[in-house]
Amino acid sequence: ATADQWKGKSIYQLFTDRFAPPSATAPARTSPLPETCDPIQQTWCGGTWLSIIDKLDYIQGMGFDAIWISPVSQNIDVYTPYNYAYHGYWVNDPLTLNPRFGSPDDLKALSAALHARGMYLMVDVVVNNVPSLNAYDAVNSTALKLDGSRWTDPAEFHPQCWIDYTNQTSIENCWLGDSKVALMDVNTENPTVVSTLNSWIGNLTSTYGIDGLRIDAAKHVPGPFWTNFCAAGGVFCIGEVYGSDIGFAASFQTQKWMDSVLGYPLYYGIVNGFGTVSGNMSNFVDVAQQVLASFPQPGLLGNFIENHDLPRWRNTTADSQLAYNAMVAQFIFDGLPVVYYGQEQDFSHGAGDPYNRAALWPSNYANTTTYQHIRKLNEIRHAVITNGTLFNGKNFLDSQTTIVASTKNDVAFRKGPLLAVLTNRGSPSVPQAFGVPTSGWSSQSAVIDLLSCKQYSVGSGGAISVSYAAAGFGGMPYVFVSQADAAALKICGDV
Ligand code: ABC
Ligand code: CA
Numbered sequence: 001a002t003a004d005q006w007k008g009k010s011i012y013q014l015f016t017d018r019f020a021p022p023s024a025t026a027p028a029r030t031s032p033l034p035e036t037c038d039p040i041q042q043t044w045c046g047g048t049w050l051s052i053i054d055k056l057d058y059i060q061g062m063g064f065d066a067i068w069i070s071p072v073s074q075n076i077d078v079y080t081p082y083n084y085a086y087h088g089y090w091v092n093d094p095l096t097l098n099p100r101f102g103s104p105d106d107l108k109a110l111s112a113a114l115h116a117r118g119m120y121l122m123v124d125v126v127v128n129n130v131p132s133l134n135a136y137d138a139v140n141s142t143a144l145k146l147d148g149s150r151w152t153d154p155a156e157f158h159p160q161c162w163i164d165y166t167n168q169t170s171i172e173n174c175w176l177g178d179s180k181v182a183l184m185d186v187n188t189e190n191p192t193v194v195s196t197l198n199s200w201i202g203n204l205t206s207t208y209g210i211d212g213l214r215i216d217a218a219k220h221v222p223g224p225f226w227t228n229f230c231a232a233g234g235v236f237c238i239g240e241v242y243g244s245d246i247g248f249a250a251s252f253q254t255q256k257w258m259d260s261v262l263g264y265p266l267y268y269g270i271v272n273g274f275g276t277v278s279g280n281m282s283n284f285v286d287v288a289q290q291v292l293a294s295f296p297q298p299g300l301l302g303n304f305i306e307n308h309d310l311p312r313w314r315n316t317t318a319d320s321q322l323a324y325n326a327m328v329a330q331f332i333f334d335g336l337p338v339v340y341y342g343q344e345q346d347f348s349h350g351a352g353d354p355y356n357r358a359a360l361w362p363s364n365y366a367n368t369t370t371y372q373h374i375r376k377l378n379e380i381r382h383a384v385i386t387n388g389t390l391f392n393g394k395n396f397l398d399s400q401t402t403i404v405a406s407t408k409n410d411v412a413f414r415k416g417p418l419l420a421v422l423t424n425r426g427s428p429s430v431p432q433a434f435g436v437p438t439s440g441w442s443s444q445s446a447v448i449d450l451l452s453c454k455q456y457s458v459g460s461g462g463a464i465s466v467s468y469a470a471a472g473f474g475g476m477p478y479v480f481v482s483q484a485d486a487a488a489l490k491i492c493g494d495v
Pocket of ligand 2: 173220
């Protein structure tokens with residue numbers, strides 16, 4: 001699928017090994033399920049491509065229409081100082097599927113099951129690096145063969161050096177990982193490497209009906225490589241450009257290296273704005289404005305508040321209203337929402353890798369309040385995307401977010417027919433209010449908050465004011481639409 005086809009999608013990111021347990025329809029492939037499936041053990045919990053199918057109702061029930069799964073290629077399958085490759089990122093041969101996750105038919109079955117539901121499949125791909133337990137002697141052909149690497153000619157790697165993050169050449173050519181598990185840097189300028197990878201990715205997407213690619217470690221490969229790789233893949237590419245440098249991340253779009261990147265810049269703004277009670281909302285506003293100004297298509301960014309490399313949101317921020325406000329920002333701001341499995345279960349164990357990668361099944365896939373919030377946010381987003389005639393015909397996806405008002409604790413932004421009014425005041429009720437002087441609606445008109453389905457009236461000059469004093473509510477988020485639009489959207493019934 002193309003970038004345009006992805007624009008309206010909403011993505012659920014899962015770890016194949018950890019999302020759904022083996023079952024009668026999806027037996028364990030290789031190892032039996034460990035008695036305890038503890039993330040600290042860094043070993044397999046037994047999830048497979050087939051077991052994902054068992055739980056698609058749970059994902060679709062939350063309103064998602066795309067999933068992003070772990071890398072599908074073969075990994076080193078040996079014990080390492082960081083235990084086993086349950087995460088799938090230790091790819092030694094892109095051209096072979098990972099038997100831990102299933103057979104070629106199983107992956108086809110997953111893809112077909114998704115398509116039957118109108119959902120898309122995004123696969124994580126790792127090409128920058130190949131793991132080795134033998135850091136300093138890794139690039140000799142004997143070691144490469146022992147590691148089962150696809151690349152067996154030393155010329156297919158960059159020579160050993162550890163990355164200096166102050167130097168982009170080093171970021172591109174030196175090695176990720178560490179001396180325990182070195183990630184040997186593949187020579188992505190070598191003609192054999194380039195042609196092998198390009199023909200592989202085209203085959204992979206067409207053979208398995210893959211609709212999109214999440215490009216691992218995108219900033220560690222020179223950009224022009226990706227232009228050809230993504231063209232060969234023939235589907236939407238979204239890259240991982242880990243860091244807060246907005247201009248650098250935006251260059252992936254401006255230089256046409258790939259369609260888009262994950263929303264790391266906005267993530268840091270959300271953390272600064274909503275990560276603590278009375279946090280720094282002006283930083284969020286600042287980052288948001290720079291993101292909007294820097295990316296030619298901010299509507300293609302992948303917006304997240306947690307992932308497998310970062311702390312769980314609820315690990316660093318216990319307050320439930322802050323999480324709710326952050327999620328509304330994640331869903332309404334320009335971009336595709338990307339929700340990491342477990343976010344809907346308020347998983348809070350996990351200050352980082354490996355603790356943030358727990359199996360989901362001990363949650364019993366419960367219908368939590370957060371599950372319901374996400375469902376509602378997906379419902380709102382889907383409704384405004386499919387209703388083209390709202391707010392004087394302004395299409396949601398084609399309207400860019402504009403910041404309408406802000407204080408050091410609050411922000412209001414409009415995207416198409418929606419006005420999000422958010423705060424970092426947190427759960428306690430406080431005798432304070434936030435006034436948005438010009439909401440975009442005329443005075444005396446009625447608006448509906450789609451989150452609570454309550455009606456508000458617009459004051460003089462088009463002002464909307466919300467109060468954080470109501471006992472038991474505190475710093476709630478709001479998503480306003482005009483009464484007429486609310487009636488068309490049907491989210492709050494007849495209004
Ligand atoms: C293994 C063990 C862990 C152990 C670790 C040391 O080694 O499993 O238990 O703690 C995979 C696995 C990991 C595994 C690694 C290494 O391989 O998932 O479990 O860790 O063996 C991607 C994936 C990631 C994956 C890989 C490798 C790459 O999402 O899951 O890891 O295929 C860098 C890369 C980025 C990479 C990330 C993990 O490391 O750029 O591609 N993610 C700075 C740098 C970033 C850097 C980041 C973390 O540090 O700029 O480039 O990411 O090291 C902000 C700044 C940022 C700064 C952050 C920390 O602070 O703006 O620039 O980021 O303020
Ligand atoms: Ca590289």
